[in-house]
Amino acid sequence: MVMFHSQGVHPGKRGNPHTRQHSDSMRRSLVDLEVIIPAYNEAARIPGTLHQTIEFLAGQDWSSRIVVVDNGSVDETVALVHRISREHRGEVPVSVVGCARRGKGAAVRRGLLSGTSKFTGFFDADLATPLETLTEAMTHLSGGAAAVIASRHAPGSTFVRPQHLGRRVGGTAFRALTRSKVKGIQDTQCGFKFFERDALTTAMVQCRSTGFAFDVELLLRLQDNDASIIELPVAWTDGAKSTFRPFQDGVASFASVIQLQKAAQ
Template sequence: MVPLHAHSVHVGKRGRLQARRHPDSLRRSHVDLEVIIPAYNEAGRIASTLTQTVDFLAVQPWSSRIVVVDNGSVDETAALVHRISRELGDAVPISVLGCSRRGKGAAVRRGLLSGTSRYTGFFDADLATPLATLTEAMAQLAGGAAAVIASRHAPGSTFVVPQHIGRRMGGTAFRALTKSKVKGIQDTQCGFKFFERDALTAAMVQCRSTGFAFDVELLLRLQDNDASIVELPVAWTDGAESTFRPFQDGVASFASVIQLQKATS
């Protein structure tokens, strides 16, 4: 199989999809899967996250790379990633990308578009979704799915540690808001999503959101392109150290999705 080349994308004057290689991608060897981990001030847990992820990936039948996207952290996140990379060796290489534009969506976008792998995706640094979910995700992608996303609300999913009531109420309202936009998807916001690169690139070229609406718009663009999306029920753990603020971030979430609805209606 000929490796897919890494690129960022734009639309030319005649609407033709064009590609530009990302400088970082030219320094990264080809692997089957690139795992993007967006990180903002994650010095307290990034070492544990990377160690667990490397241990898991190192024994899988596919080759992998971890790409940590440092989203403007003001702590020692990047330095710790470099240190852990040296300590853990080359079985699963770890790269660090900087992203000066604030927002998880911007960080994820930068990571996803910087790679060379046939499959790529992201999960949050808190490992709220079990790493073992990747096994089924890769099986579904190899079987022809364009996207595989974890779901906290699909039949069969469970909460290992219950969500705080504020997040639970906000999540219910948010799902009601997005239900008519992304049809058939129970959970647009779970921080675990993996993709086949060609399908991802075709959807990403149409995306404009970089904030809380990023996940919603990406899934919407995939559906617009008739790409198949598989939703996996998971046993999810609500992290005690989550940086999500129910009121402030909840308001921003609703505002970003309403803006997306206006832009795509």
Template structure:
């Protein structure tokens, strides 16, 4: 119970979690796929992200919804997204929810656990990974994969616009650390991950990380379930306006990952 409460899920049992999900489903009608977009101070960028995503999804064979999670923004991100949701057509509905607990992991968890679609996942508002990757991801999920993640470092991937030197150096060190935790995965941090609902929920309710180490813990939990994870090499473009702060967030992420091994055996 304490673990669920630490995630902002105030319930006494797993049964309570299912009740919460049923309550959320009353607010969001069922679709095949929900695309979660965590957003912190993205008022300038979110209109283009939503428009491009909706245009792409409207041409796909599966029904879908965009869910923007406003992670305590102070620049009107939520208001901008809600305006777009009111103006949107019915082909791809747009929902906007809030997450007062800071951290990308907290925002992603809020979005993923609040739906009931068979498939769900998230990508960053900077759209660094091509939208077309979602078509390939869905084909793998429909064939039985538990998770499909984009990778900037798997064989066959390319960097259209690389990160700045400081972030590249920090990224190499972080990947060296995560390889000791998440076996066989080249890139745990690419902001594009999609899942089959049941496998995701089982792993997600155990996760405690709320920051940039959230991805590592989620993948590690999935591996402990022997879930099949597909890593897709992509052509990736660095987002110049990333909210990641190399020094502050980097140290916090390293510390969180170092604690994972003992935490995941609790």
């Protein structure tokens, strides 16, 4: 059984910005796990997501930190995150980092590379994947897995709320396109992926995608490096307020993967 050792984490202090940056880096290095949540105009959902995530993480044996990556929000997302961070000071630390480059892939990349914890990963702000999945993910990671990803299409997975037709059709076509690239993986796009830091860093250095092909390329690089990837079937809930647009974003998704294929040739 792997034991995790929590260490004290102290809020950032006012003063010289370079001192604050150094202090934040040291502070973040003390936790076992960093959870990255990319956010773009998530004011309606982020309070509930953070409260639930903080409550869940506070009850685990491993120490954690939540990092919200603001991807250019123009609503109250950042202000709400700061408020919740103050409300829960002394429990699970919550911080915000900005990402000027638009796109979820860029935001996730920024968050993953900004920390130093042994384990890190991300999930979407809609909590479509149950938080309890993280317990099993950490068990596999502490046991030597390089990556643990949730899957909506692996044997045993279920849809709590069915996807609408447009997403089902687009998803089926996208999986057919990526199957030859990332072998043995049923679902490259589920928004729940966690990693061991060294394996992640090695793969990320090789990645160039920041758009819809980000997940595909990251998993591909991990496989190229013979890193073990475990796919967990989950009971997934399709977000009623999802920002994914089946036609526009679907076309962009296909274009990104085709560009990735051309680059590999």
